[in-house]
Amino acid sequence: MADMYDETLRFIMVLIIVSCKGVTSDIGDESFDENSYRRFDGAYNPLNDQFPESYNPPLHPIENHFWRSPEYLGEISGVAVDPSGKLVIFHRADRIWNYDTFDENAEYQEKYRGPIHDNVVLTLDPNTGDVIRAWGNQTFYLPHGVHVDSFGNIWLTDIALHQVFKYSAYGVPRLVLGQRFEPGSDMDHFCQPTTVAIAPGGEIVVADGYCNNRIILFDSRGNPKYSIGEHWVSLKIPHALTILPNRQVCVADRENSRIVCMNVGLSGAKQYPEFPYSIRHRQFGRIFGIASYRGIIYAVNGMTSRSIQVKGFTIDPINRSVTGFWGPESSPFVRPHAIAICPNGTALYVSEIGPNKLWKFDLIQTQ
Numbered sequence: 001m002a003d004m005y006d007e008t009l010r011f012i013m014v015l016i017i018v019s020c021k022g023v024t025s026d027i028g029d030e031s032f033d034e035n036s037y038r039r040f041d042g043a044y045n046p047l048n049d050q051f052p053e054s055y056n057p058p059l060h061p062i063e064n065h066f067w068r069s070p071e072y073l074g075e076i077s078g079v080a081v082d083p084s085g086k087l088v089i090f091h092r093a094d095r096i097w098n099y100d101t102f103d104e105n106a107e108y109q110e111k112y113r114g115p116i117h118d119n120v121v122l123t124l125d126p127n128t129g130d131v132i133r134a135w136g137n138q139t140f141y142l143p144h145g146v147h148v149d150s151f152g153n154i155w156l157t158d159i160a161l162h163q164v165f166k167y168s169a170y171g172v173p174r175l176v177l178g179q180r181f182e183p184g185s186d187m188d189h190f191c192q193p194t195t196v197a198i199a200p201g202g203e204i205v206v207a208d209g210y211c212n213n214r215i216i217l218f219d220s221r222g223n224p225k226y227s228i229g230e231h232w233v234s235l236k237i238p239h240a241l242t243i244l245p246n247r248q249v250c251v252a253d254r255e256n257s258r259i260v261c262m263n264v265g266l267s268g269a270k271q272y273p274e275f276p277y278s279i280r281h282r283q284f285g286r287i288f289g290i291a292s293y294r295g296i297i298y299a300v301n302g303m304t305s306r307s308i309q310v311k312g313f314t315i316d317p318i319n320r321s322v323t324g325f326w327g328p329e330s331s332p333f334v335r336p337h338a339i340a341i342c343p344n345g346t347a348l349y350v351s352e353i354g355p356n357k358l359w360k361f362d363l364i365q366t367q
Helices: 002-020
Strands: 059-063 076-081 087-091 121-124 131-135 143-148 154-158 163-167 173-177 193-198 204-208 214-218 224-228 238-243 249-253 258-262 277-279 287-293 296-301 312-316 321-326 336-341 347-352 358-365
Touching: 059 312, 059 321, 076 347, 087 143, 143 193, 154 193, 163 193, 193 238, 204 238, 214 238, 249 287, 258 287, 296 336
Parallel strands: 076 143, 076 336, 238 287, 287 336
Antiparallel strands: 059 358, 076 087, 087 121, 121 131, 143 154, 154 163, 163 173, 193 204, 204 214, 214 224, 238 249, 249 258, 258 277, 287 296, 296 312, 312 321, 336 347, 347 358
């Protein structure tokens, strides 16, 4: 009798999947390729909640007027916060990205300049902005993303090298993914990877990036598992990542002006396929940076059009809605590029390219 019930339930679930196919048509082609995405091997159950039972009201970012951004830096392409609350930034020193930096095959055209001479990875005091630690000279060519995992390891992406790096907090190399100066689209290559997020189970999630428009999942040792691209979700420059408490990975889908969240099969997550869903808002424009704290997403957009104001957004993924707007009071954002939140939820940071500035916001409970 139990077997008959299970078969009936499985049949109902299949009917639901078929009938719902295309409900999230703005995501793109939702056909499932089990060769590329082996972990999605169960039945989709729409009756299960997608989010944790506990709900935390959002915190509101307020500019910290006592904060002083470090000076004399290059483009601050990435910002992260380590487990102790210290900032880690990744800047480009004397390098900029313009139309001549890469050729039509995404090959870097300025290798002749050699690596950046300055230290480009800086750890900052969260109260004063003073530099505590600096390293990374003579190593990188065009920095982009930075992420610090729960053990304090620093993960970096270099879009000129087409590589992902893992370092200790003191700059000792631990792991390199991708082939030096070799853009590609197989599982051993990246093409201008933008950022990394490390899941609680240790899996490595890479946004790859400007060329390939895909997400790649690796195990904790750096062995590739599968890629998530056109066969599952249509992305156009996945620019930033954050992982929610329920193990869903959310992506700043920059040129599609949205945030896409999906179950990529991380350990501890539901082991059946869920359709990716998108969060949109008429004022989003191009979303450059996202971060999350206790299931609430915080995002910043960038220059899009005259009708779109550059600002920050507070987003409730349960209702897939924007619950608040924020930004600096002393002067407006110009070109935000990345965002990070303290592990204890007391502060939020935004880095800018152009002004080469780092903003600090205190996170305040308003409810």
